[in-house]
Amino acid sequence: EWWALRTIWDKGLLYKGFKVVPYCPSCGTPLSSHEVAQGYKTLKERSAIVRFKVKDEDAYFLAWTTTPWTLPSNIALCVNPEDTYAKVKAADGCIYYMGEALLDTVLGSLAKEEGEKAYEVLMTMKGKDLEYKEYEPLYQCAADVVEKQHKKAFFVYCDDYVTMSDGTGIVHIAPAFGEDDARVGRKYDAPFVQLVDDHGKMKEGTPFAGMRCKPTEKEMKEGAVSADPEVLKELDKRGLLFAAPKFEHDYPHCWRCNTPLIYYARESWFIRMTAVKDDLVRNNQMINWIPKSLGEGRFGNWLENIQDWGISRNRYWGTPLNIWECPDCGHQLSVGSRKELAELSGKPENEKIELHRPYVDNVVIPCPKCGKDMHRVPEVIDCWFDSGAMPYAQLHYPFENKDLFEKEFPAEFISEAVDQTRGWFYSLHAESTLLFNKPAYKNCLVLGHVLDKDGNKMSKSKGNAVDPMDALNTFGADAIRWYFYTNSAPWLPNRFHDKTVTEGQRKFLGTLWNTYAFYVLYANIDEFDATRYTLDYEKLAVMDKWLLSKLNSTVKAVDESLGAYRIPEAGKALEEFVDDMSNWYVRRSRTRFWAKGMEQDKINAYMTLYTALVTIAKAAAPMVPFITEDIYQNLVVNLDKSAPESVHLCRFPEADETLVDAGLEAKMDEVLKIVVLGRAGRNEANIKNRQPLAGMYVKAKEVLPEFYQDIVRDELNVRKVEFKDDVREFTNYTFKPQLKTVGPKYGKLLGKIKQA
Ligand SMILES: [Zn+2]
Numbered sequence: 001e002w003w004a005l006r007t008i009w010d011k012g013l014l015y016k017g018f019k020v021v022p023y024c025p026s027c028g029t030p031l032s033s034h035e036v037a038q039g040y041k042t043l044k045e046r047s048a049i050v051r052f053k054v055k056d057e058d059a060y061f062l063a064w065t066t067t068p069w070t071l072p073s074n075i076a077l078c079v080n081p082e083d084t085y086a087k088v089k090a091a092d093g094c095i096y097y098m099g100e101a102l103l104d105t106v107l108g109s110l111a112k113e114e115g116e117k118a119y120e121v122l123m124t125m126k127g128k129d130l131e132y133k134e135y136e137p138l139y140q141c142a143a144d145v146v147e148k149q150h151k152k153a154f155f156v157y158c159d160d161y162v163t164m165s166d167g168t169g170i171v172h173i174a175p176a177f178g179e180d181d182a183r184v185g186r187k188y189d190a191p192f193v194q195l196v197d198d199h200g201k202m203k204e205g206t207p208f209a210g211m212r213c214k215p216t217e218k219e220m221k222e223g224a225v226s227a228d229p230e231v232l233k234e235l236d237k238r239g240l241l242f243a244a245p246k247f248e249h250d251y252p253h254c255w256r257c258n259t260p261l262i263y264y265a266r267e268s269w270f271i272r273m274t275a276v277k278d279d280l281v282r283n284n285q286m287i288n289w290i291p292k293s294l295g296e297g298r299f300g301n302w303l304e305n306i307q308d309w310g311i312s313r314n315r316y317w318g319t320p321l322n323i324w325e326c327p328d329c330g331h332q333l334s335v336g337s338r339k340e341l342a343e344l345s346g347k348p349e350n351e352k353i354e355l356h357r358p359y360v361d362n363v364v365i366p367c368p369k370c371g372k373d374m375h376r377v378p379e380v381i382d383c384w385f386d387s388g389a390m391p392y393a394q395l396h397y398p399f400e401n402k403d404l405f406e407k408e409f410p411a412e413f414i415s416e417a418v419d420q421t422r423g424w425f426y427s428l429h430a431e432s433t434l435l436f437n438k439p440a441y442k443n444c445l446v447l448g449h450v451l452d453k454d455g456n457k458m459s460k461s462k463g464n465a466v467d468p469m470d471a472l473n474t475f476g477a478d479a480i481r482w483y484f485y486t487n488s489a490p491w492l493p494n495r496f497h498d499k500t501v502t503e504g505q506r507k508f509l510g511t512l513w514n515t516y517a518f519y520v521l522y523a524n525i526d527e528f529d530a531t532r533y534t535l536d537y538e539k540l541a542v543m544d545k546w547l548l549s550k551l552n553s554t555v556k557a558v559d560e561s562l563g564a565y566r567i568p569e570a571g572k573a574l575e576e577f578v579d580d581m582s583n584w585y586v587r588r589s590r591t592r593f594w595a596k597g598m599e600q601d602k603i604n605a606y607m608t609l610y611t612a613l614v615t616i617a618k619a620a621a622p623m624v625p626f627i628t629e630d631i632y633q634n635l636v637v638n639l640d641k642s643a644p645e646s647v648h649l650c651r652f653p654e655a656d657e658t659l660v661d662a663g664l665e666a667k668m669d670e671v672l673k674i675v676v677l678g679r680a681g682r683n684e685a686n687i688k689n690r691q692p693l694a695g696m697y698v699k700a701k702e703v704l705p706e707f708y709q710d711i712v713r714d715e716l717n718v719r720k721v722e723f724k725d726d727v728r729e730f731t732n733y734t735f736k737p738q739l740k741t742v743g744p745k746y747g748k749l750l751g752k753i754k755q756a
């Protein structure tokens with residue numbers, strides 16, 4: 001990873017910026033989003049509507065903020081480029097710019113007398129027209145900081161996060177104290193002004209030095225001064241406070257110490273993903289996403305709106321960031337290998353050093369610019385970067401295994417759940433694009449989440465979560481796997497339902513196992529050893545040829561489906577074959593296994609069923625690894641010590657097209673259809689199968705050969721089967737006009753129609 005970061009550094013894509021995080025000034029630590037979610041409380045506070053004097057114009061922008069303490073750090077205002085703004089002359093004598101939709105709400109109360117107009121619209125414009133319009137800094141302290149950074153500030157930004165739902169339609173921007181502020185600020189290359197220290201106190205140089213931006217009540221009692229009211233007072237004194245409306249909001253508090261949190265910028269390292277956006281998008285188009293919509297939609301959109309990647313964390317554990325910094329002249333360098341670390345530090349023993357904290361922090365590098373001691377920056381890198389480093393880091397590329405890496409990269413296939421769109425799918429793609437400018441994987445199968453049987457998200461607190469170990473113990477791993485393969489397309493959310501699991505278990509696994517058990521039972525009685533016989537196609541009965549044809553068609557279908565990531569389709573093909581094998585082949589051929597001695601016909605039946613069982617075990621092995629291994633061990637390894645020792649070491653079976661006889665399969669399909677219909681007919685007429693019938697008629701274009709007719713006669717217990725294409729003689733129709741339908745159409749003719 002040091003090699004990777006160094007490569008990215010050399011491309012000028014790794015930089016130190018800042019990141020706004022929820023922060024507890026009392027604990028001095030940032031909080032994660034789920035920590036923040038634990039501590040919301042309702043606060044009643046005063047917001048501020050502030051007059052920002054437009055530069056070189058006798059007018060003001062009216063901007064709104066809920067956090068007056070951030071105003072000394074103001075460096076910009078922001079409007080929505082698409083919304084309409086108005087320049088108005090208000091009843092208080094001032095000229096204001098603000099959102100048109102909010103004029104009445106904000107200015108309405110200025111009308112003191114009946115009939116007096118609160119304001120008069122001078123002109124309207126789109127937010128976009130206000131972009132780059134300058135105003136005078138609200139506080140000199142901010143202007144001083146901006147000056148030092150040689151950056152431009154105090155003008156209007158545009159971004160569509162600004163809404164007309166409250167405030168004035170113009171928001172104040174302090175990039176050090178808001179995520180949106182920071183994001184928009186990056187767009188306009190904003191200076192960094194943070195006039196609050198990490199204890200939540202206003203810094204020296206502000207008129208509010210030492211005051212607290214969000215003190216607790218306890219701290220107030222102990223003498224802390226809250227900055228908010230003081231800022232309002234100070235602005236009012238200068239005539240810049242338009243109003244300070246009270247409002248109520250849910251505000252996050254620290255779950256540890258109950259202090260109100262502040263949004264606070266902390267130094268952070270970023271990778272400039274925005275610079276490689278086109279590469280990210282182009283490489284994404286080379287990936288086969290399953291389903292396609294995810295790659296184009298969710299992932300594609302994410303890449304289209306890509307932000308720079310914050311990769312550093314202020315933690316102890318983790319991969320140390322490989323940047324050394326000079327405290328004196330600010331020079332920075334990135335170390336790309338152990339060897340380089342030893343060379344730069346001038347100490348050969350550093351090549352063998354433990355690269356984690358605290359050891360690596362002791363390595364000092366003399367500054368090539370000024371000779372002072374450079375130290376490693378304190379940050380470690382985010383483990384998401386680790387996850388994206390998997391393809392090259394696992395092989396210690398480029399220091400070892402260069403050939404192997406180049407052979408294996410990009411990966412043929414990866415799969416994870418949909419929540420990894422911005423996680424692993426992205427970290428792999430991002431690093432691969434940065435380092436190799438190609439995709440990290442060729443095929444990506446995205447899984448949907450598992451829901452409860454009613455389609456709700458599983459959660460421990462709701463009590464609808466299924467413990468996977470319980471489910472595995474109850475149903476077995478194969479049954480659970482089979483359920484997930486066959487229940488729905490993998491990318492759809494999956495409703496987990498016990499009944500569906502047992503249904504699949506019964507229909508597929510149970511049937512497969514019973515067929516296998518049938519074979520084993522008779523093979524044991526006959527001491528039949530499949531290795532001593534061959535399958536002699538010419539000698540086989542039609543039923544045998546049919547099963548082998550079906551078998552090879554199935555193998556082909558499964559292979560093709562799996563190759564195209566059509567998982568439920570592969571499962572369905574296997575399930576249908578096992579059903580045919582058990583409920584048709586074995587049922588029709590049972591007596592052949594009961595025959596005395598070991599005549600050719602019996603050998604044929606044994607060998608056909610044996611071949612089908614072993615082949616289908618191999619074809620189903622990737623999906624149901626345990627039952628197929630059992631079958632394989634007993635049927636193959638038991639007899640042939642030279643066979644691969646596990647079904648999972650066998651090659652996937654190849655369909656033998658010479659054994660596929662489409663005509664035969666079609667005829668047998670027809671027989672099956674006739675039998676199913678015949679049984680239904682008997683049911684409807686309430687005539688049991690035991691009771692023989694003289695004959696049956698089948699409407700069909702062609703007459704089935706005698707062999708198949710035999711099966712039908714036998715299955716349905718009828719003496720004669722007659723095929724007819726023209727069945728008019730069996731049907732007679734009576735017409736009875738639907739008066740309601742015919743009535744309105746033919747009116748007077750009705751009587752005659754009835755007679756007819
Ligand atoms: Zn705290």
Ligand SMILES: [Zn+2]
Nearest residue numbers: 326329367370
């Ligand atoms: Zn230096």
